[in-house]
Amino acid sequence: MLAGCAPSGTPAASATAVANQGYQSGDGSTRKWAVADRSEPVALAGTDFAGTTQDLTTWRGDVVVLNSWYAACPPCRAEAPDLVAFANDYAASGVHVLGINGTDDVGAAQAFERTFSIPYPSLADTGGHAIAALQGAVPVQAVPTTVVLDREGRVAARILGLADPSTLRGLVDDVLAESATPAAGATAGATATP
Structure with a gap:
């Protein structure tokens, strides 16, 4: 069984949590949204653990992978x-990875990033703004x-839960492939107006 974590006392900690451990089951299940069923663009910005501002709007036009975690x-x-390998392998394809950490202080988060040689930024989200936006x-x-x-x-x-590397790569490959074709409703030769 694969598991996801939720700090004790958060809404995600429930009867399905492992007793006194703060874990909530996440079974690795996936959900895909058809292009026509997708919501508005996610508005997400914040400061990473290095003190740099990150804003998803700067990556519009590229595929983005968000990953919530804590040390x-x-x-x-x-x-x-696996996420490090994925980020390194897909960077040349214009895929960006952004972590979201709503639990750790700077020291714990940066230690995790050093331990695993994380090549992408993670938002410091102890206020829960990034998760709320999602x-x-x-x-x-x-x-x-x-x-x-x-x-x-x-x-x-x-x-939901631990990401199987082949599943993640398959999902991203699908989005990269659909993005190579004109968006629904777009016409050949159409130009954008400012």
């Missing part, structure tokens, strides 16, 4: 090497949760 979460630690578009019910955004910034897919 003491066993499934987060288990998937970290809740309008996609339920984030366990940590880790991985969300794939299309080139317009809309939620295209979600993995």
Whole structure:
């Protein structure tokens, strides 16, 4: 059984949690949204653990993978090497990865990033603003949760719990492939107006 984590006392900690451990089951299940069923673009910005401002709007036109995590979460630690490999392998394809950490202080988060040689930034989200921004578009019910955004910034897919590397790559490949074709309703030769 694969597991997701939720700090004790959070809404995600429930009867399904492992007794006194703060874990909520996340079964690695996926959900995909058809292009026509996708919500508005996710508006997400914040400061990463290095003190740099990150804003998803700067990555519009590229596929983005969001991953919620925290340092003491066993499934987060288990998937970290695969996410590092994924981020490195897909960077040349214009895919960006952004972590979201609503639990750790700077020291714990940076230690995790150093331990696993994380090549992408993670938002410091102890105020819960990033997760709240996602809740309008996609339920984030366990940590880790991985969300794939299309080139317009809309939620295209979600993995609840530990992300299987081949599943994540398949979901992102699907979004990259659909993004190579004109968007629904677009006409050949159409130009954007300012």
